[in-house]
Amino acid sequence: MDTMSTDYYEILGVPRDATPEQIKKAYRRKAMKLHPDVATEPDAGEQFKKVAEAYEVLGDAKKRDLYDRGGDPLGGGMGGGFNGGFGAGGFDFTNLVDAMFGQQAARGPRSRVRRGQDALVRLDLELAEAAFGTTKPLRVDTAVLCPRCNGSGAQEGSKPVKCSTCHGQGEVTHVQRSFIGDIRTTSPCPTCHGYGTVIPDPCLECAGDGRIRSNRTINVKIPPGVSSGNRIHLAAHGEVGPGGGPAGDLYVELDVLPHEIFRRDGDNLEMVLRIPMTAAALGTEVEIATLEADLESADAEDTTATVVIPAGTQSGTRVALDGKGVPRLRSHGRGQLGVTLLVQTPTRLDTEQRRLLRELAELREETTIEGAVQKHSQGFFGRLRDAFAGQ
Structure with a gap:
């Protein structure tokens, strides 16, 4: 396809001043209509390829700018093929899914260190404690930082190494040939689970997670005048995150017990x-x-x-x-x-x-x-x- 004589705006049915969101919606609508799994027209495959190429150009700000200025946004690639994100002779199915369903696929390795979840516990109070306030000890069972590896997940003297399957990218690409070209799909690496690294010698205490379960006691300050259903918010007292990540928050829900007189x-x-x-x-x-x-x-x-x-x-x-x-x-x-x-x-x-x-x-x-x-x-x-x- 000669990109210099192709009107990508006309292919997608959008004006030349269309916003990125309008371009994505137009592509999503046409791609779903022309997809080989649903289309019945004999030339649907060829139209689908044109629509995909148009979105590759107009959906990328740099390529669109080059195209609007009369340049070749596909860099003089193979005739009738797709270059850049779609690759020679095919297209990236992950990009298609993102555009059709409004999803954004993960790119690159993800961090092992993540914020922990919030936790909710309940605390019983006597009526006088709720009325006048108090400080009560509370036993909680949450994930805490592993004391042996300090959150790294690795044995002492070792550290995570680059994954040999994805070479540190955290994702792998699978290519499948079809009548419209090579279809590429990207998914998290099955070896490192998307981290880009593996831990050859996991910590024996936490099995590489960087945290362990533990019972601990914290003192909760109860203000005067609370009632059943009120919650006390304790920042960073919840679950420690994977990889020794920051702790979530702890919410203490209060339940005031009945009094024998009042x-x-x-x-x-x-x-x-x-x-x-x-x-x-x-x-x-x-x-x-x-x-x-x-x-x-x-x-x-x-x-x-x-x-x-x-x-x-x-x-x-x-x-x-x-x-x-x-x-x-x-x-x-x-x-x-x-x-x-x-x-x-x-x-x-x-x-x-x-x-x-x-x-x-x-x-x-x-x-x-x-x-x-x-x-x-x-x-x-x-x-x-x-x-x-x-x-």
């Missing part, structure tokens, strides 16, 4: 306090333990709080203690400690107690009562439901 609701803590019927009627003050009581290092004055119960308190009443809840994550202040009061009616009375209660009922004219239906709010029954669920 239930967490966002930044608030909720608890249930049972009080006698007489205390509810007369009013009183009750000292309760706060969540700080679970901390060994807490000040004594912070471990208790006083709940003021007004006279005539009804069952289901919620008393809020501000600033006694959970510290807000990455912010200031704390939520409330909500105390839901459950009034307990005595189930066993002795003779004297029964007489006194009967006298009280007579004084209050409550010996005979009529049932009364009272409208209620959703919040009242919601608190009762939560309170009984915590029993």
Whole structure:
């Protein structure tokens, strides 16, 4: 084919100012249509060769520039053949696949040193640890740098050598003859697996990988106010990469365990306090333990709080203690400690107690009562439901 009289732009059906992406798309469309495996036209093979040659020229910036200036982009190669990346008398099938499917084949040897994978582990926390923050030891099983070869993968005194199969290129080319010429396909070298080098004397500790599995303990700092599902990001604490490459990151997912007294609701803590019927009627003050009581290092004055119960308190009443809840994550202040009061009616009375209660009922004219239906709010029954669920 005379390249000087060939209009490659016309063959691909693109304007002379077409972008590289437009040229690739045009070639991909025509190549898939004219490929010998799918085409039925008798001259499809010859058209396919023209399209491939056009893409070889227009798909390469230097060759395209030379062609646009009137030069010979194929360097005066064999008539009707392909030079450069397609080779004499054929074409590189790897380039065809790249163009048709938008893939970029690897070129040259790849490095043995690669970044390691990220790792995810889970850590259980007590409610007080999540609320006030702590530092916890965590056992992790990850790949670490091989201490024997320090990541090289080779025995002491040896080192990787150039692969004799691919001569250090990391890939090999296979040529297959067809009616449209020699088809060349490139693939990673089967001997060195694409590295371009082989390790004749692998390290006995890591078998040439440059890393080993190891259990280790790291200290994880937990900020105040975390909750279940939060993750702590520890950079470079994940898996060490192959060949002693840099470590990935470690993500610690937190799971806050249930507490026997307190239930967490966002930044608030909720608890249930049972009080006698007489205390509810007369009013009183009750000292309760706060969540700080679970901390060994807490000040004594912070471990208790006083709940003021007004006279005539009804069952289901919620008393809020501000600033006694959970510290807000990455912010200031704390939520409330909500105390839901459950009034307990005595189930066993002795003779004297029964007489006194009967006298009280007579004084209050409550010996005979009529049932009364009272409208209620959703919040009242919601608190009762939560309170009984915590029993």
